[in-house]
Amino acid sequence: MHLESIRLVQYKNYTKAQVDFSPQINCFLGDNGSGKTNLLDAVFYLSFTKSADQAQDLQCIKHDHDFFSIKGQFAQDGKKRVVLCANQVGKKKQIKLDDKPYKKASEHIGRFPAVLIAPNDTDVIRGTSEDRRKFFDAIISQVDQRYLNNLIAYNHALKQRNSLLKQFAEDDRFDKDLLEPFTRKLIELGMLIYEVRKDFIEQFKPMLLKHYATLSSKKELVEIVYESDFQGNIEWAFADSLKKDLILKRSNKGTHKDEFVFVMDDQPVKKFGSQGQQKSYLIALKLANFDFLKERLKVKPILLLDDIFDKLDDQRIEKLMAMVASEAFGQIFVTDARPERSISIFNKIKQEHRFFNVVNGEVQLRESKT
């Protein structure tokens, strides 16, 4: 599977753009603010039906306009597939595959998988446990629809249990029988979520460790530890926490409290990792994400590498490029604000690659490879 071409109309800083891609490596070069990330974001949109940068759909419309569209032509199993994503002010978002609208946008997820590595976005490392749960939930949900449904049902039950706790506080009363069904629901659904997360981490961990070891030439040893209330006696945990739940008016036990601890040489990466080490850990997480999807979906996801070279030393850049230029990966999109760096890196590898100049919301194939 690869993206043959894209057509943008009024997406972010693009008025109109049409680009034909290499099935292997595509490298976008240009000054800060020229539109490199926006172009990768449009490819991301075709895969996930949303922007990667948390922007609301309407914020993606070019300023002073009232709609945008992104049309991508994919080659998949010898067939051409056309994905169209469009948004207009005041209208429902449109996602179409070969001119047919989906009933639900979520049906599209996982069909044209992509993995974005934007190492400047270290939220998953430096942010809260919720950022990490979201990261892993997004990966698992792409391969397991039932997990996603359980997650949605769990969050619904959690909301109901929490509002009941608030109600008790307001009314200054407590009714055990009223709370019980919601506690049951959280325990039942939570157990299903826990089992999937536990199995997932077991498969994911060797992938992560392998990529980190390659990237760092085994300079540091990393680990990932999954912590959950469900590892202990969950019935007891809920019973024990009841008093606290009533005082704080929210549920303090459950899979919504799960944590994934990222460790490097026995220390938490979040606290003690250097900027370059944190980026390396993030890149290894994303490459493992890639491997996991590849194994489960039986296709190579599109790999989007945004500003990947900054903050990595030359040796790590070289390892990374050797890795992504190997057979293991499929189509790749890369951005770099320093053309000479990318040109010298990619001219050393044998894969077909195209360079594009991005200037002020316009993309041009760069004829010369120097």
Ligand SMILES: Nc1ncnc2c1ncn2[C@@H]1O[C@H](COP(=O)(O)OP(=O)(O)OP(=O)(O)O)[C@@H](O)[C@H]1O
């Ligand atoms: N809805 C929008 N309408 C018009 N312009 C927008 C919109 N959204 C973002 N932009 C602009 O697009 C420009 C290009 O952003 P982009 O992040 O793609 O640049 P870049 O080439 O990746 O730069 P850098 O090298 O700094 O990463 C920014 O100046 C931003 O203000």
Ligand SMILES: [Mg+2]
């Ligand atoms: Mg950028």
